[in-house]
Amino acid sequence: MSQNYKFHNPAGIYFVSFAAVEWIDVFTRDEYKDILIQSLQHCQKEKGMEIYAWCIMTNHIHLIFSNIGKEKPELILGGFKQYTSKAIVKAIQENLQESRKEWLLKKFEETGKNHRM
Numbered sequence: 001m002s003q004n005y006k007f008h009n010p011a012g013i014y015f016v017s018f019a020a021v022e023w024i025d026v027f028t029r030d031e032y033k034d035i036l037i038q039s040l041q042h043c044q045k046e047k048g049m050e051i052y053a054w055c056i057m058t059n060h061i062h063l064i065f066s067n068i069g070k071e072k073p074e075l076i077l078g079g080f081k082q083y084t085s086k087a088i089v090k091a092i093q094e095n096l097q098e099s100r101k102e103w104l105l106k107k108f109e110e111t112g113k114n115h116r117m
C-alpha cells in the first residue's frame with residue numbers, strides 16, 4: 001500500500017487495508033496481533049482515531065476509521081504503521097519460539113532496503 005495517503009475530507013470515514021511485506025503470514029501469533037491491537041488502542045486514546053470496524057487477517061489488516069482529533073488521518077496512519085512495524089520486528093527478534101525468525105527478519109530488511117526514499 002502506498003505510503004502517501006490522500007484523505008481529501010479529513011472528517012470523512014475511511015476504509016484502508018495494508019499488508020505485511022510480501023503478504024507474509026505474520027499475524028498467526030497472538031503476540032503480534034496484540035501489538036496491532038495495542039497500537040490501534042493508542043491511536044484511539046491519544047490521536048483521536050475513531051474505529052468503526054477492523055479485521056486482522058494472517059497477512060493483512062482492514063480498518064474503517066475516522067478522525068475526531070486534530071491530527072490529520074494520514075499522519076495518524078503513518079505513525080501507526082511506523083510504530084507497529086518496529087514493535088513487531090522487535091517482538092520477532094526477542095521471541096525465542098519464533099521458528100521463522102531469521103527468514104522473517106531477512107525479508108523485512110530486504111524490503112526496507114529496496115523501498116527507502
